[in-house]
Amino acid sequence: EPEVTQTPSHQVTQMGQEVILRCVPISNHLYFYWYRQILGQKVEFLVSFYNNEISEKSEIFDDQFSVERPDGSNFTLKIRSTKLEDSAMYFCASRRDREGGYTFGSGTRLTVV
Amino acid sequence: QKEVEQNSGPLSVPEGAIASLNCTYSDRVSQSFFWYRQYSGKSPELIMSIYSNGDKEDGRFTAQLNKASQYVSLLIRDSQPSDSATYLCAVKPDDKIIFGKGTRLHILP
Numbered sequence: 001e002p003e004v005t006q007t008p009s010h011q012v013t014q015m016g017q018e019v020i021l022r023c024v025p026i027s028n029h030l031y032f033y034w035y036r037q038i039l040g041q042k043v044e045f046l047v048s049f050y051n052n053e054i055s056e057k058s059e060i061f062d063d064q065f066s067v068e069r070p071d072g073s074n075f076t077l078k079i080r081s082t083k084l085e086d087s088a089m090y091f092c093a094s095r096r097d098r099e100g101g102y103t104f105g106s107g108t109r110l111t112v113v
Numbered sequence: 114q115k116e117v118e119q120n121s122g123p124l125s126v127p128e129g130a131i132a133s134l135n136c137t138y139s140d141r142v143s144q145s146f147f148w149y150r151q152y153s154g155k156s157p158e159l160i161m162s163i164y165s166n167g168d169k170e171d172g173r174f175t176a177q178l179n180k181a182s183q184y185v186s187l188l189i190r191d192s193q194p195s196d197s198a199t200y201l202c203a204v205k206p207d208d209k210i211i212f213g214k215g216t217r218l219h220i221l222p
Contacts, residue, residue, distance in 0.1 A: 033209065043157060043201065043212040056208050091156050099164070101147050102210060104156040 002026040004105035006092050012111045016081050021108045023075045023092030032075045033093040033102065034067065036060070043091065049075065082112045115140040117213035119202050125219045132189040134216050136202030139183070145205035146178055148187045150198045151215065157201055161187060192220045 005024040013019050025032050034046040047057045047067055054067065066078045075094075079086055089109050093102040116139040126132040134148075145164055149157035161176040163169045163185070169176045175188040185204075189196055199215040 031208070042214040045209045045211065048208050050208075089156075098208070099145060101159040101162045103159065107156045 002103070004092055004094055004103050006090075006105035006108050008108060009106065010109045010111070012113060013082055015084060015112055019079050019082055019110065021077045021079075021090050021092075021110070023077070023105055024073055025075055025092065025094035026096070026103060027073075029094035029096045029103075031095050031098070032069070034077045035091045035093060035104075036088040037091065037107075038088045046077070079110075082110075084112050086110060087112045115204075115206055115211055117202055117204055117211055119200075119213035119216045121214055122217040123219045124216055125221055126192050127221050128192060128194060130192055132192045132196065132218055132220070134187040134189075134200050134202075134218065136185045136187075136213055137183055138185070138202075138204045140204065140206040140211075141180075141183065143204040143206045145210075146176070146185045147203040147205070147210065148174075148176060148185075149201040149203060149212075151201055152198045157212075189218075194220050194222055196220050 007022045032049040035043050037043045045058050047061045048055045064080045068076050089107045091107045092105040095102050118137045148161040150160050151157045161174050163176040163178045166178050166180055173190045177186045197220045199217050201215045202213040203210045
């Protein structure tokens with residue numbers, strides 16, 4: 001069964017450092033998303049991406065965040081200057097068409113110290 | 114503010130019984146509804162999607178949708194210990210999906 005692949009599974013970084021979280025969506029999917037889940041809280045929408053541009057972003061997705069699809073297969077989330085409150089599980093998701101359910105990757109646990 | 118409300122639980126159900134999970138949502142324009150299962154420390158896994166009023170069955174799972182009441186439910190028949198997880202209700206008012214906080218389900222052996 002096709003999978004959404006995320007790397008790394010766990011990243012520890014110092015406050016103020018830049019991190020890049022990587023995702024390989026399912027190959028025939030056209031819509032891509034990043035979500036995050038702070039420990040014990042709900043899964044929150046960050047950003048959606050379609051046709052090589054951001055289609056929607058949440059209030060969480062401020063100037064410290066950016067997304068890129070550099071080569072037609074990878075989909076990355078960059079946090080420029082990490083803060084303690086960025087510690088969370090980050091999930092990448094993709095779907096083939098506008099109406100289908102999302103397939104989530106296994107997540108990257110980001111710990112900012 | 115678009116909200117998805119779920120009872121956080123835990124909901125304890127004996128093995129073999131029916132587990133009933135409920136969800137209400139605030140945004141009337143939502144047309145697509147999903148149930149995800151999330152094991153601790155893992156990613157959400159899609160188990161059911163429903164788009165029109167009524168019931169939709171898939172194996173031991175039945176999703177029910179009532180758009181007039183803005184209510185979605187999930188029934189799990191013949192509950193198994195492996196069904197113990199957090200169940201996330203999600204609605205799609207626009208391009209993104211919005212999750213509820215989830216209901217923790219505990220199946221008692």
